Amino acid sequence: MTRHFLDLEPTLENQWRAIILFGRNAASYKFALSKALLSLSPSGELIKLEELALPFAREVCAHLKIAPRQATNSSSRFLEACKRWNAGELTDDQLRNATAKLGFVNVIDAFHNLDARELPNRFFVDERRTNGGIRLTDDFWRLNSASSPEGLKHETESRWRLVETAWELGLSRSLIAFDDQTEDLFVSQSHRRQAVTSCRHALNGYQKGHCFYCFAPISIVPGETTLADVDHFIPHVLKRFLPGNLDGVWNLVLACVDCNRGTDGKSDRIPSVTLLSRLHARNEYLIQSHHPLRETLMLQTGRSAQERSRFLQAIHTEAKQLRIHDWKPEQRGSAVFDVN
Template sequence: MTTDDFYATDPSARASWRLAILMGRNARTYKFALGNALLHHASQGHTEIPLRDLAAPYAMAILERGAPQAPGSGAELGATDFLTIAAEESAESRRLGRPTDRLLDAAERSMPGMVMDKFHNHNRVPVPHRFYDIVGRGRARTVRLSSALEQVARSYELEGLRAELDARWSIVEGSFASGIGRSLIEEGVCVDRSTLHITDPHRRRSVTGVAEAVAGFQHGRCHICDESLDGDRPAVDHVFPHALMRRYASVGGWHGPDLDSLWNLAVAHTKCNGEKSDRMPTPEELTRLARRNEAIMRSPMPLHTTLRLTLKNAIPGRRISDWRTFLREVGKVCA
């Protein structure tokens, strides 16, 4: 699936937002802090705000989450660099519950070049919708929020979009964190079946929820009925039912791939998931799963790594390059 295919499936402002948040390059996490600040203001009905007002929630989000860029991804920091100032002003900003004037100055000064000029780019190609423009100069700079951002902020999917942003931020942040980043980047993630959380494969440390991590790659739609999740608390469906592993284990062993892995977990309405129970997936559901997995493969590590390794290793003796072929082979194992 190409970027154009993902957008063509749902040619909306929400799809453009997901391209920027879920599928852009992740050498840094500044864009998540910016996205959080944009949703904060747009959801309150703001259409034009001073850059300084946008800088305040942006700076505090950076302090609260930390790990804004991958180790070794930038040059040595100078005394006036935003990250240097953020570190020095962190304690006082936290005490005040707002950024200090010095931190606010640094954020306001650095945001345009550091993140705002790049936010709309997806792998060096602009996403179909723009969400803001910066006008004016110096302290008079103003951010004009677009009608596309208003559509995102007033969408019935707003809370889901916020959850997707937070989940993606957690995944990327985890891959930057000392001690767990290497395993996530090189080996991908695994899933704790008891909690349905994505975890680090070595430490079993929770990174984020499966539903929040994958819903955006399904365009916020139920995998089973293909209708919007529409604020419903979603369930996580095993597309190929997990019961197959137990059933085959009693008659000679299961020889297929791990059905508790990310490739086989999709978000669905609770009602749809309950009605599906342990039945095999329909052809339409397999098509949607292939498209969803192809979309995840367009995102940066570690989710990309997880699915790439599945294609490479999950079926002994076979290195399969595409999801449609892979799912057909799994179907044969289950027949």
């Protein structure tokens, strides 16, 4: 599935997304490094560890205030330094020195690693031994200038929140849910609800920044004209007539305004069978994204790909009996994700 994700439109932006979505994470440092790098201003190719240390560490420090667990291993001298900085026990210089010494031990080596797949491009080269830092490649600067760093930072933050919430709460697979008022994903724990992340930010990477239906470019940055809508693939109005949870992540997609609310938009119609196959492919991307969205989807739709496909077919068939007419828009962009 990771291979399929990259084979369809393997742009630099989508390679970066693959790192964040599909890379294994024994700690949250990959997310911190991603956000720190995306915040850099063009100032040269070689970035010394001392220069990168504080932006990187401050990302970790901010998240430690939200979720004290930031790694599967409970013992970390780097995390202890971050906690001491949060408590006012270390100066900026002390945090910088500790981070340069302890914080980059594994993350730089592991950043570009995916399961059984080598990225076509590299965003930096490790020169810690020779020059005391990393050398940013032309591909990194092309990424920074051609894409929306703010959008990628939102996606990274969302992925980070999902992972650390799972670690912090020992999240059971039934807890990720959608609030259709705030459009956030949340968890329920001890009879209380805790917002985790924006549904837009969580889903956009899997759709590669394009409308689910017509493939037009969309945005997740508030205020931008192409800001995506969160749409129920099987219309929400059918909720009381159909089995399954229509508010489940499996049924949520990001759509452009024209497809969702336009004159010839989807409205309460049922998407075509072709679009149903696309939904299955998008959901399989989510399954490969590991815990916790993986477990949520498998609980809602089936443990195997065959079970999940049958589940979608059954819901779609029942919905068609209620609405009769199906809908499919004119394609307005390249097919950046589709059936596998």
